Amino acid sequence: MKRKKGILIAGTHSGVGKTTVTLAILEALTRRGLRVQAFKVGPDYLDPTFHRVATGRPSRNLDAWMMGRSEVLRSFAQASYDADFSVIEGVMGLFDGLSGRSDEASSARMARWLSIPVILVIDAKGLAGTAAALVLGCQKLDPELKIDGVIFNRIGSKNHLDILKEAVHSVCGVKVLGGFPEEEKIVLPDRHLGLVQANESLVSSIRERLAEMAETFLDMDAIIQMGYPTDAPPPASMPSKGGKGEVRCRIGIAMDAAFHFYYQDNLDQLEEAGAELVLFSPIRDLEIPSDFHGLYFGGGYPEVYAESLSKNRTMIVSIRKFAAKGGPIYAECGGLMYLAKEIKTVEGKSFPMAGLLPGRVRMGKKLKALGYREVVAQRDTLLLCKGERARGHEFHYSEWVEDPSKGETLRPRGGRGGVFFEKPYHLFRGGESSEFREDGFSNDHLLASYVHLHFSSSPGIPQRWVSLCERFRRAMRS
Numbered sequence: 001m002k003r004k005k006g007i008l009i010a011g012t013h014s015g016v017g018k019t020t021v022t023l024a025i026l027e028a029l030t031r032r033g034l035r036v037q038a039f040k041v042g043p044d045y046l047d048p049t050f051h052r053v054a055t056g057r058p059s060r061n062l063d064a065w066m067m068g069r070s071e072v073l074r075s076f077a078q079a080s081y082d083a084d085f086s087v088i089e090g091v092m093g094l095f096d097g098l099s100g101r102s103d104e105a106s107s108a109r110m111a112r113w114l115s116i117p118v119i120l121v122i123d124a125k126g127l128a129g130t131a132a133a134l135v136l137g138c139q140k141l142d143p144e145l146k147i148d149g150v151i152f153n154r155i156g157s158k159n160h161l162d163i164l165k166e167a168v169h170s171v172c173g174v175k176v177l178g179g180f181p182e183e184e185k186i187v188l189p190d191r192h193l194g195l196v197q198a199n200e201s202l203v204s205s206i207r208e209r210l211a212e213m214a215e216t217f218l219d220m221d222a223i224i225q226m227g228y229p230t231d232a233p234p235p236a237s238m239p240s241k242g243g244k245g246e247v248r249c250r251i252g253i254a255m256d257a258a259f260h261f262y263y264q265d266n267l268d269q270l271e272e273a274g275a276e277l278v279l280f281s282p283i284r285d286l287e288i289p290s291d292f293h294g295l296y297f298g299g300g301y302p303e304v305y306a307e308s309l310s311k312n313r314t315m316i317v318s319i320r321k322f323a324a325k326g327g328p329i330y331a332e333c334g335g336l337m338y339l340a341k342e343i344k345t346v347e348g349k350s351f352p353m354a355g356l357l358p359g360r361v362r363m364g365k366k367l368k369a370l371g372y373r374e375v376v377a378q379r380d381t382l383l384l385c386k387g388e389r390a391r392g393h394e395f396h397y398s399e400w401v402e403d404p405s406k407g408e409t410l411r412p413r414g415g416r417g418g419v420f421f422e423k424p425y426h427l428f429r430g431g432e433s434s435e436f437r438e439d440g441f442s443n444d445h446l447l448a449s450y451v452h453l454h455f456s457s458s459p460g461i462p463q464r465w466v467s468l469c470e471r472f473r474r475a476m477r478s
Contacts, residue, residue: 001229001230001231001423002008002229002232003228003229003230003276004080004085004086004227004228004229004230004231005084005085005086005118005222005224005225005226005227006080006085006087006088006116006227006228007025007087007088007116007117007118007119007146007148007149007225007226008041008088008090008107008110008111008114008116008118008119009022009025009087009088009089009118009119009121009151010090010093010094010107010108010111010118010119010120010121011090011092011093011094011120011121011122011370012094012120012121012122012123012134012138013092013093013096014092014093014096015123016121016123016153017121017123017153017154017180018089018090018121018273019047019050019089020153020180020210021119021121021151021153021180022038022047022051022087022089022415023050023051023054023202023207023210024180024210024211024213025087025214025218025220025223026038026051026054026055026087027054027207027208027210027211027214027421028210028211028214028215028218028220029085029087029220029224030054030055030056030211031211032224032259034084034222034224035057035082035083035084035085036055036057036083036084036085036086036087037055037057037059037080037085037086038052038054038055038057038059038060038085038086038087038088038089039051039059039060039061039062039076039079039086039087039088039089040050040059040060040061040062040091041061041063041088041089041091041106041107041110042063042087042090042091042092042105042476043061043062043066043372043392043393043395043452043454044061044091045065045261045262045263045299045395045452046261047059047089048060048061048264049260050202051087051204052091053207054202054207054210054305056262057083058079059264060075060076060079060263060264060265061205061263061265061454062075062076062088062110062263063105063454064104064105064106064109064110064113065098065104065105065372065391066392066393066456066457067147067265067374067454067456067457068456068457069113071148071265071456072110072113072114073113073114075265075456076114077230077232077233078412080232081232085224088109088110088114088116090107091105091106091107092105092106092107093435094106094118094120094138095107095108095138095141095142097109098372103142104269105372108142108145109143110445111232112142112144112145114228115146115228115229115230116146116228117146117147117148117149117226117227117228117407118145118146118147118148118149119148119149119151119177119223119226120138120147120149120150120151120174120340121148121150121151121152121153121408122134122135122150122151122152122153123152123153123154124152124153124154124155124156124160124161124164124179125154125182125228127164128160128163128164128167129167129279130171131150131152131164131167132168132170132171132331133165133169133171134162134169135147135150135171135172135174136171136172139174147172147174148174148175148226149174149175149176149177149222149223149226150168150174150175150176150177151177151178151179151180152164152178152179152180153178153179153180153414154180154181154182155179155180155182156181156182157181160377161176161178161179163177164179175219175222177218177219177222177223178217178218178219179217180213180217180266181217182258199472204346204470219262232324242462246274247274247275247276247316248273248274248275248466248467248469248470248473249274249275249276249293249294249466249469249470249472249473250275250276250277250278250289250291250292250293250294250469250473251270251275251276251277251291251292251293251294251295251296251466252278252279252280252288252289252295252296253267253276253277253278253279253280253292253296253298253468254280254281254282254295254296254298254335254338255280255281255298256280256281256282256283256299256338257283257300257301257304257305258282258283258285258300258304258305258308258309258334258337258338258471259282259297259298259299259300259302259338260298260299260300261298261299261333261334261452262296262298262299263452263454263455265454265455265456266454266455266462267454268463269455269456270296270455270460270462270465270466272462273462273463273465273466274466274470275294275465275466275469278292282297282309282312282315282319282338283305283308283309283312284312285312285315286312286314286315286318287314287315287317287318288315288318288319288322289292291469292327292331292467293327293328293469293472293476294327294328294330294465294468294469294472295319295322295327295328295329295330295337295471296330296331296335296337297329297330297331297332297334297335297336297338298332298333298335298452299332299333299334299335299452300334301334302334302335302337302338302343302353302419303337303345303346303363303398306343306345306349306353307349307351309338309351309353310343310351310352310353316353316354316355319354319356320354320355320356323356323445325447325472325476326444326445326472327445327448327472328382328445328446328465328468328469328472329356329382329445329446329448330382330383330446330447330448330465331397331446331447331448331449332392332448332449332450332451332452332453333394333396333449333450333451333452335448336361336450337353337361337398337442337465338354338355338418338450339353339354339355339356339357339446339469340353340354340355340356340357340359340360340361340400341353341355341357341358341359341360342360342361342362343362343363343398344360344361344362344363344401345362345363346363346364346365356446356448357441357448358441359400359401360400360401361396361399361400361401362398362399362401363397364397364398365397365414366397367381367395367396367397368396368397368398368399369394369395369396370394370395371394372391372392372393372394373391373392373393373451374389374390374391374395375389375390375391375392375439375440375449375451375453376388376389377389378438379442381442381447382442382445382446382447382464382465382468383384383447383453383458383461383464383465384458384461384464385458385460385464387396388458388460389457389458390454390455390457390458390461391453391454391457391458392451392452392453392454392457393417393451393454394450394451394452395452396450435464441452445468445472
């Protein structure tokens with residue numbers, strides 16, 4: 001069994017500085033000339049965009065609940081095979097998962113599945129000897145975990161760090177790899193969905209400072225020596241990536257400041273199924289190319305760029321023409337908002353959108369939905385056949401507003417056009433519920449929902465989606 005280099009960076013709880021520590025280590029490793037592959041535990045769409053800026057490689061989500069063990073292992077092995085070092089950023093606290101009774105969907109479970117060493121990040125503000133109790137508690141709760149290092153954030157002084165080191169070393173036998181002083185703050189501004197876009201905040205000066213912090217305050221040489229055993233197969237036995245086989249269709253991927261939340265594995269699987277993926281911007285481009293055979297609108301911030309999206313009428317007209325021809329369109333969350341009749345902002349301004357869906361979207365100041373979702377198709381759709389299930393995640397501040405003039409909504413009463421699946425709730429905190437609701441809009445060529453589906457949860461999705469796009473391509477030629 002081979003040994004590869006890599007770590008999982010976990011925290012005692014949310015807000016301890018995992019992202020800052022992760023980015024600092026990524027920047028330092030990359031500047032040392034290493035090929036670094038980053039991952040994010042859980043369904044988060046934003047942190048991977050920061051990872052990509054730091055490493056120059058797409059970051060991937062590793063989600064136990066959405067993907068399952070075999071798909072997690074496959075994705076990790078495939079993405080990290082040619083990397084010198086892998087860095088996984090954890091989610092919330094080390095053992096935080098679907099419920100208090102289980103560590104399902106937690107960073108701890110991911111570390112066990114991958115047999116990868118854990119670096120525990122602890123907020124040192126106001127902390128001394130109790131730091132040893134925190135580390136020891138994590139060790140005792142799961143002896144199978146390899147907690148190989150501790151990094152403290154917000155230390156008050158060198159003396160403070162020495163006290164913390166003494167406590168952890170004497171009680172736990174774990175190496176303290178360093179600590180970031182409290183005054184060394186890298187501020188990543190908040191936005192209602194979390195951190196802002198990577199290219200808005202990770203400017204070159206901040207990236208350089210992150211690397212300096214890692215080299216100055218952390219034992220990077222010790223970190224680089226950490227690793228895990230692997231029996232991953234060679235690349236030849238893995239599924240091909242990058243659309244190297246026969247191109248069956250061209251799918252346009254909306255990608256700009258308004259749309260950029262995609263699971264990288266979804267895009268890879270579409271390519272593996274034979275799609276050529278072509279990026280386009282609903283904000284900047286005048287229209288979609290005439291040789292597109294499918295459209296994929298992911299999540300993002302369409303409400304922030306609502307005015308620009310609304311003003312680009314030539315783009316909207318070209319999307320409407322594509323839909324009128326029966327072109328396959330899949331949209332999730334922000335994409336759903338764009339395909340609605342209009343978006344009404346928190347400030348009360350309304351902006352007309354593509355109008356392919358029979359209702360409107362209204363932004364709110366409070367979170368409307370957050371959690372894992374499992375969906376069940378109630379009819380054949382672009383992605384799922386009737387009765388098939390898939391898993392994903394939902395996170396949004398907007399809500400669907402019924403359109404009385406049509407008598408149809410995203411969640412129809414009485415089953416008139418548009419219902420495509422039932423959605424049992426699976427909250428990220430608090431376990432599962434038996435509650436169901438109708439959700440989503442579907443017709444023969446369009447599927448839209450608030451749920452960000454992970455295609456690995458239903459292996460038939462990529463082939464079905466690509467086959468429908470290929471069928472449309474052939475129909476347009478005849």
